[in-house]
Amino acid sequence: MGETVDDGACGEWQRVPEEIAQRLGDVPGAAYEVPDEVTCALEHGHQGDHTAVLQGWGDDEVWLLWTVPKTVVAPSCRADGLTCLLPNGHAGRHHVLLADVVEDDGPYWVTDRAELEARLTRG
Structure with a gap:
């Protein structure tokens, strides 16, 4: 079995906000059908925002960037x-x-x- 494009990718999931999907779905000359959800295409363990392509036309592409929500346990400030x-x-x-x-x-x-x-x- 060879390596696939997804091997080693971050893969963090994110729902595409509906207003963004609608706005990008009707772009003239669009290359892709905008998905309802995406996974991060960057390498596993990357720093900063997660990144997934949403749409493309010509030489340009639109990317969704997001950070991971997280919770932490900490005492209140006194x-x-x-x-x-x-x-x-x-x-x-x-x-x-x-x-x-x-x-x-x-x-x-x-x-x-x-x-x-x-x-x-x-x-």
Whole structure:
């Protein structure tokens, strides 16, 4: 048995969004019938976006690029004693609420407790 074109390919599956399939299905001179779903054509273990061809005409082709959704388990961010709604170690500002205030107007985007307290005193 020889090697097939799919041997060693990533093969990650993705449904083609209907609006994209419809838009590419009526292209004059189109080379392909747009599939409902595709698999990644890049080599297994590649970095970055997955890639699959959707349509072609002339010397051009349209590719679908996507990343793999994933879940991670991480503790909630409680930096500086704040009740942050993001995971521990997140980038950027904290998205905090006041857990001990029943009718809080938050959540608020702040860099630290001092900014939150200053914001609250300004009212």
